[in-house]
Amino acid sequence: MAGRRKKKRSAKSGYYDFNLVAVVILLICFGLVMLYSTSAYTAQVKYGNDMNFFTKQTIISIVSILAALFLSKFDYHLLYYVSKMIYGISIILMAMVKFTPLGVEVNGARRWLRFGIQALQFQPAEVAKIAAITFIPCLIMKMGREIATRRGFLKLMAYGLGLAAAAFYLTENLSTAMIIAGITVIMIFIAHPNKRLFLMWGGILAVLVVLARIMLQITLGEMTLDMDNVENFRLARVLVWLNPEKYSSEGGYQIMQALYAIGSGGFFGKGLGNSVQKLGPVPEAQNDMIFSIICEELGVFGGMVVLLLFGYMLYRLFFIAQNAPDFYGSLMVSGILIHIALQVILNICVVLNWIPTTGITLPFFSYGGTSIMFLMAEMGIALSVSREIKFAK
Template sequence: MWHKLRDKAQYLDYWLLIPYVILCAIGALMVYSASSDLMSIHGAKPDAYFTKQLIYIGLGFGLLLFSFFLKLNLLRKPKFLIGVTVVILLALFYLLVLSRIRPDAAINGATAWINLGPFSIQPAEFAKLLIVLYLANMLSKREKNLSEHWRDNVKLFSAPVILVAVIIAFVLVQPDTGGAAILGIILLVLLFASGISFWWGISIISATLAVITAAIAGLSRLNLTTGVNYRFNRILAFLEPFKLENMGGSQLVNSYYAINNGGWFGMGLGNSIQKRGYLPEPYTDFILSITTEELGVIGALFILGLLFLLIFRIFTIGIRARQTYNALICYGIGTIIFVQSLFNIGGLLGLLPITGVTLPFISYGGSSMLVLATGLGLVLNVSAQEKKALKMKQS
């Protein structure tokens, strides 16, 4: 067994591993810098979030190694996929019920976390990885199962459409618009990356939207939807942040101040002004604003460069993959990292509405760190398979 592990380890893709390690290190440093002052003000330990982030990074690295050495075929087994699906659906339903019986459980307008004492988990993050694995498995089989008769194809795609649509609907009513949008984009990318015909892709997307609409309408009749006003205020604040500073625009305004304060080279690590009570929760959604204020535009561009390198490498591995399943896993994980980065950066620059999406590997957050690390481990696994196959072919 150890011989097999050592054999696989020699195919490790350092173009993925090194950027990941550097991003995690920068993220931990910036989480400490962005949170320590606020913790001290509230009488808590200055390194409280830093310590948790280190734990998340350690657990994430363990999951990365586990998914790297894992046999990918195990993830395609029906029992595994069904089991994970049931757990995530139950968790999402629990949050839906919790939002009605305990409105005070909402954080930043959304009931999206399950509290487990000192830690909490966000089921919507794990749903992203589930959707990638489920769709990669289902769509990779389509080449053998697609029929000339449309009725057979409807049977083939009806279950995936209902599953993905119900999960998106659950996430959307938390409300987590950013998370729901990411799930929808994953569906879109994987559908067309699988080589499915344009019209079948449009039909599946249309059917998914119809099921989402029906699910939300049903939840509305049961009075289970929340957060409409909260989302509306966020959109208004995005359009007129300075005019509506007291109605949700203050986050974006203070983000602008932080970026402006930093200039090209920053005010120095730990010297941010906006993190001291002006920018709410600066260690999560707006951590890049604080990073820019302290390390400057140059520091922020370095982080974005590492993220771009990571995303580019993931999609390159997917393009070169010989098996459709492996390629779709890479496209799905790459899409998660790319869209999260896009939503986060677009939000703090005022180019997109603020959706509460974290910056991959940089923002504080356990669920996101664990899911992204596991996904990256799967991509490393695919990369190792491709390198080994190429070596055997050349020898």
């Protein structure tokens, strides 16, 4: 009896991952400093106010942090019952972008919904990421052992890749489609009992990607193509990626200048605010190319600090996923971890010209209210799961 009482007392509840809160706030503050440094000149030229981008992002960031802390107080199991509705709503909202006048085009891409005023403008594709993170684990839990069967596996893939296909078709957003597909496949890999099957297909895919890269280099690298006649802009992006110097005037200019920015920064950089490339050579530097300006001003050292902060955030998410009280919470937090990891990796690969440009932003650093709002919603979910963790004394 004494031993049993001791066991009961050994469980301690009321845990809250303040380490995750701290690293998120640190990333947001660091991101705001770099956003102001990167965007001040552009904002002054365009709007006559060097604080334009910074002020908007700061307000949204503060509101999003408070909203995440508020959201973390709710029981995350509620998402189990509404995740299917979130999935459906995300598809409806993306369809509204393509088929209704509420869809608006920004910088040549029709990916936003606007409800009357610009303040109520957002990207529905971000809702689709939340839908994948909450609904795929719900399906896995409902299916149980059925996921090991061919029918169960195909059903899961159909829901996840179907959402990715909807994001691609309805918003023409390939980067979001890739991230949703990545979240789906890796979550299924975590839950599926036959890991060898995934590893085999993953190895085959990696070999095919390398072979495709070599074949593209051989086939297109030496060809002289008229970029004005290349109707498919994705083919144009591949051509620019393979030879940015050759096609510098057709799209390679931005990536070349980003690489110059990184190279000129050296190890410790030119100093905060001293970037030259942000004055025009790197267009829209406050968006997906902000990492190049970080490296120019703070050097390789600054870039490493950013990566270490993201690494620590991913570690905290891994810790929560590993210690979650149930498999649903563990899978959801794993989905959040996968999302952030994929987005950081893909953004940096684009900046370094390791993959074609995709328009993927750097989480917590790139300018964008929708992105920060939904990222903080994910942090709220992770913190809600962390509240249910119990440790032995």
